[in-house]
Amino acid sequence: MTDAYVALEGDRVIEARARAPGTARGEVVFTTAYTGYEESLTDPSYEEQVLTFSYPLIGNYGVREERFESDRVHPRAAVAREMTDDVAEWLESEGVPAVDHLDTRDIVTEIRDEGAMKCGIAAGPDVTKQDALDELHQCKHMSDHTDIGAQVSVDDVEVHNEDGDGATVALVDCGAKGSIIESLVERDAAVHVFPYDASEDDVAAVDPDLLFISNGPGDPQNFEQAGELVETYVGDVPLAGICLGQQVVANALGGETEKMEFGHRGVNQPVRDLRTNQVVMTTQNHGYTVAEPGDKLDVTQVNVNDDTPEGLENDDLDIITRQYHPEANPGPHDSLGFFDDVLGMAGE
Ligand SMILES: NC(=O)CC[C@H](N)C(=O)O
Numbered sequence: 001m002t003d004a005y006v007a008l009e010g011d012r013v014i015e016a017r018a019r020a021p022g023t024a025r026g027e028v029v030f031t032t033a034y035t036g037y038e039e040s041l042t043d044p045s046y047e048e049q050v051l052t053f054s055y056p057l058i059g060n061y062g063v064r065e066e067r068f069e070s071d072r073v074h075p076r077a078a079v080a081r082e083m084t085d086d087v088a089e090w091l092e093s094e095g096v097p098a099v100d101h102l103d104t105r106d107i108v109t110e111i112r113d114e115g116a117m118k119c120g121i122a123a124g125p126d127v128t129k130q131d132a133l134d135e136l137h138q139c140k141h142m143s144d145h146t147d148i149g150a151q152v153s154v155d156d157v158e159v160h161n162e163d164g165d166g167a168t169v170a171l172v173d174c175g176a177k178g179s180i181i182e183s184l185v186e187r188d189a190a191v192h193v194f195p196y197d198a199s200e201d202d203v204a205a206v207d208p209d210l211l212f213i214s215n216g217p218g219d220p221q222n223f224e225q226a227g228e229l230v231e232t233y234v235g236d237v238p239l240a241g242i243c244l245g246q247q248v249v250a251n252a253l254g255g256e257t258e259k260m261e262f263g264h265r266g267v268n269q270p271v272r273d274l275r276t277n278q279v280v281m282t283t284q285n286h287g288y289t290v291a292e293p294g295d296k297l298d299v300t301q302v303n304v305n306d307d308t309p310e311g312l313e314n315d316d317l318d319i320i321t322r323q324y325h326p327e328a329n330p331g332p333h334d335s336l337g338f339f340d341d342v343l344g345m346a347g348e
Pocket residue numbers: 045214215216217218219220242243244245285286287288289
């Protein structure tokens with residue numbers, strides 16, 4: 001039964017089945033991950049996007065809050081070949097439209113050929129094709145969501161493991177996944193989570209051993225204040241970043257970022273370390289990349305598929321960043337050592 005529509009750029013409309021009602025718009029992207037739907041759906045980096053799962057069955061091991069990466073669902077809508085009732089009911093309770101019973105291979109092929117694109121969704125008994133097209137026509141480019149940080153960051157400073165014996169970490173929350181904070185706390189760090197627009201004075205008040213820029217949604221150029229913190233602290237305090245964090249650090253230190261055609265989203269992205277030649281499997285979710293690292297950062301790791309920079313470092317200035325997600329939720333644990341390395345820079 002057709003009671004849902006997915007409208008893609010060029011006004012192409014695909015018919016589907018409604019699993020959670022509503023209308024929505026966002027940049028449509030796909031993940032090839034075959035597990036981890038709870039983590040992906042609660043990853044703040046998917047804010048303002050419509051998430052299509054290329055794996056055909058989503059929900060086959062239920063929905064458990066322990067696996068959530070934040071306190072809400074972030075994609076504007078979810079698209080799957082087949083979605084279980086567990087997932088559909090969860091998305092409905094969150095007010096996030098969801099559709100299934102469509103050929104997701106078709107959407108993935110279209111995105112691979114044409115690039116990530118705008119999308120409109122309409123789902124439910126009373127919706128029409130035109131509703132999906134109206135959403136599409138109101139959809140903005142990711143880069144035009146200039147204050148997206150405000151949608152995903154903490155409003156006030158939050159402290160985790162205040163009495164921890166390890167490093168004092170100032171983590172700039174551009175939309176941080178919970179497991180990044182957990183990975184630091186597990187290693188005894190006291191983690192002060194700052195709003196995405198925190199000032200130099202705010203951060204200075206905790207006298208950090210490490211400045212850590214988190215992952216986050218949208219265009220890294222829309223996180224200027226985090227970049228200013230990097231410029232302020234470089235050379236004085238060790239710097240670390242994950243995903244958007246790598247991009248913000250590169251932009252702040254003379255590098256450049258650009259939008260990729262359709263990005264990397266999945267749990268089996270191979271990354272090669274240029275110093276050891278070792279390849280690790282990684283979890284990824286990004287649509288922008290570092291195009292030029294600038295003269296302060298060396299590219300130390302690259303993606304095996306397309307050679308894009310996956311790791312940037314400077315030993316003298318104590319900087320380590322990763323484009324992928326070493327916290328590995330979901331995904332292979334190959335790169336968890338990143339947290340030991342960055343806390344090592346902080347003297348632990
Ligand atoms: N996971 C992330 O931090 C994503 C970074 C950035 N929003 C991108 O799409 O490239």
